[in-house]
Amino acid sequence: xRAPSAAQVAVVAMLPPLTMNLAVGLQPVFSDxxxxxxxxxxxxxxxxxxxxxxxxxxxxxxxxxxxxRPTLLAGLALATVATLLGTLADAxxxxxxxxxxxxxxxxxxLVVPRACLRDVHAGQSLxxxxxxxxxxxxxxxxxxxxxxxxxxELWSWRAALGLGAALVTIALVASWHGFPETxxxxxxxxxxAAWAALQRHAGxxxxxxxxxxxxxxxxxxxxxxxxxxxxxxxxxxxxxxxxLGGTYLGFAMGSQWVRHRAATPGAHHVALGIGLVAxxxxxxxATLAWPxxxxxxxxxxxxxxxxGVVFPASFSLVLQDVPHxxxxxxxxxxxxxxxxxxxxxWIAGALPLAPHxxxxxxxxxxxxxxxxxxxxxxxxxxxxxx
Numbered sequence: 001x002r003a004p005s006a007a008q009v010a011v012v013a014m015l016p017p018l019t020m021n022l023a024v025g026l027q028p029v030f031s032d033x034x035x036x037x038x039x040x041x042x043x044x045x046x047x048x049x050x051x052x053x054x055x056x057x058x059x060x061x062x063x064x065x066x067x068x069r070p071t072l073l074a075g076l077a078l079a080t081v082a083t084l085l086g087t088l089a090d091a092x093x094x095x096x097x098x099x100x101x102x103x104x105x106x107x108x109x110l111v112v113p114r115a116c117l118r119d120v121h122a123g124q125s126l127x128x129x130x131x132x133x134x135x136x137x138x139x140x141x142x143x144x145x146x147x148x149x150x151x152x153e154l155w156s157w158r159a160a161l162g163l164g165a166a167l168v169t170i171a172l173v174a175s176w177h178g179f180p181e182t183x184x185x186x187x188x189x190x191x192x193a194a195w196a197a198l199q200r201h202a203g204x205x206x207x208x209x210x211x212x213x214x215x216x217x218x219x220x221x222x223x224x225x226x227x228x229x230x231x232x233x234x235x236x237x238x239x240x241x242x243x244l245g246g247t248y249l250g251f252a253m254g255s256q257w258v259r260h261r262a263a264t265p266g267a268h269h270v271a272l273g274i275g276l277v278a279x280x281x282x283x284x285x286a287t288l289a290w291p292x293x294x295x296x297x298x299x300x301x302x303x304x305x306x307x308g309v310v311f312p313a314s315f316s317l318v319l320q321d322v323p324h325x326x327x328x329x330x331x332x333x334x335x336x337x338x339x340x341x342x343x344x345x346w347i348a349g350a351l352p353l354a355p356h357x358x359x360x361x362x363x364x365x366x367x368x369x370x371x372x373x374x375x376x377x378x379x380x381x382x383x384x385x386x
Contacts, residue, residue, distance in 0.1 A: 002180040003120045004113075010136045011171055012072065012179070013113040016106045017137050019083065019164040020048050021144035021222065021245075023099070045223045046346035047096055051103020052110060053338030059111040060331020061190040068112045068119075068327075069181040075108025076172040083165035087158050106168070107338075111330045118319040118326035119182040124262040126320060130312035131259035138252035138308060149241045183327075190328050198325075198332055204318050206377040208333045210270065211314035212340040213370035214277045217363040218307060219341035220348050221300070224362075227355035232291040243293075247300035254308020266320075269313035274370050276306025281367040285360050303363070340366075 023044040055075070062071040079102050086098030117129045148160040188194065198204055226240040235243065254276070258269050280303030287295045315333060322329035348362040 003182060004116055004180055006132070008175070008179055009113045009116065009133065012076075012109045012175065013133055014136050014139065015076075015079070015109045015168060015171055016052055016103075018144050018167065019079075019102060019106060020045065020052075022148045022160050022164045023048060023222075043096055043346060043349070044099055045219060046342045046349065048099040048103040049219055049338050049342035049345065051100040051105075052107050053103075053335050053340075053342055055104035055107025056111050056331040056334040056338065058104075059108040060115075060328040060335075063108075063111055063115050063183070063327030063331075064187055064190045064325055065327075067181050067183045068116055069175075069179055071327075072108050072112040072175055072179060073172070075105045075112075076168060076175060077105070079105030079109075079168045080165070080172050081105075083161065083168050087162040087165050102164075102168075103338075107334070109171075110334050110338075111327060114315060114319065114330040114334075115326040116182045118323065118330070119184055122320065122323070127266055127312060127316040128259050128262040130316045130319075131255045131262065134255035134308060134312040135252045135259070137311070138249060138255065138304075143245060146238070146241045146245050149238050153238070184324075186324050187326070188324050190325065194325055194328060195332075198322065198328065201321060202378050204321055204329075204332070206373060206379060207270065207314050207317045208336050209377065210274065210370050210374035211310055211333060212336045213366045213373055214274055214310045215307060215337050216341045216344040216366040217277070217281065217303060219345040220359055220362040220366070221303075223345040223349050224355045224359040225300075228359045229296065231354060232287055232356045233293050233296065243297065244300070247297055248304045250301040250304030251308035251311070254305040254310075255312055256308075257305075258309055258312045266313040266317040269309050270317070270374060273306045273309030273311075273313065274367075274374050276302055276309065278306075278367045278371055280304075280306060281360075281364045284363055288357060288360055291356075 059071055059075060062074070082098045082101035082105055086095055086102065089095035089098055113133060114130070117133065118126060121129045147163070151159040151163060221244065225244050226235075226237060229235040229240040229243065230237070254273065261269070280299045280301075283295055283299030283302060287299065315330070318333045319326055319329050344362055344366055348358050351358060353361070
């Protein structure tokens with residue numbers, strides 16, 4: 001069985017966060033109400049994340065049933081059509097529908113790389129590989145919001161979305177020519193019984209919920225961050241995009257920590273990451289009383305580092321527990337993660353509260369829910385030592 005190269009996995013895995021964060025950079029452009037109503041502007045992120053969440057359920061079943069390669073190619077083909085439609089859209093309903101369809105297609109680019117890593121890695125090697133994959137994720141939030149804003153300033157918002165469409169098309173052609181099949185012979189076909197068994201697994205359930213709540217603030221910050229920074233400290237759209245992108249390099253720092261400490265149990269990393277997420281939420285809450293740029297930078301960076309620690313450790317824990325159904329295991333944690341993030345961003349954007357206090361409230365609530373899930377939910381039974 002030939003494993004995909006690091007470059008192949010990186011190119012595919014970068015697509016979902018990259019195309020989502022292109023919309024983050026467009027938030028200041030659409031939030032003025034001239035092109036979309038304010039509530040629908042937030043849906044550019046929310047609908048895409050919802051598509052990523054729901055699509056992973058389908059992608060996980062397909063990856064275990066038909067294989068990793070055909071599942072990826074089908075998803076990238078759908079995403080190519082959807083991103084092109086979004087670039088050419090001349091009405092709000094078509095633009096929003098294209099975002100949902102793009103998310104559904106690119107869900108395969110989340111499930112398949114993780115399943116492939118589980119196919120060829122285990123134990124410390126798996127946690128290290130997941131950390132490297134997570135570092136790839138960190139690049140997209142760092143570079144795409146300012147890139148999207150700059151493309152819009154120089155040309156139009158269609159140029160930013162067109163960049164995403166071009167990258168997805170290139171990835172489809174490259175994957176068609178070189179992405180290998182890695183599904184092992186012992187993979188069990190997906191079924192409702194398999195999903196039910198996964199849900200009953202105490203360790204999987206606890207990790208999935210704690211991770212989903214720890215990751216949800218990312219979507220809230222993506223949707224409300226530019227407007228909150230503008231109202232709190234007077235940042236321009238370009239400055240807000242640069243700050244949000246720059247602080248999210250902390251995600252790479254967190255993942256790098258896990259990569260260098262792959263021998264440490266994943267549960268320890270998750271606990272550390274949730275603590276950092278909570279600390280970041282507290283600092284962001286402090287900006288309500290002291291709206292200082294330094295507090296924003298520190299709070300966002302601490303959150304990003306915590307997210308970067310929790311991300312690879314959580315996926316490693318879940319995939320390690322379900323070795324013969326890596327597709328649905330990757331889909332389970334990814335689906336809950338994305339749906340929770342999409343709903344958090346959508347609700348936060350729709351409630352009649354100013355962006356700054358709404359961001360603080362949503363980030364604090366989800367960070368607290370993550371801590372409760374991790375420390376209060378039942379843990380898997382441990383066999384007694386002999």
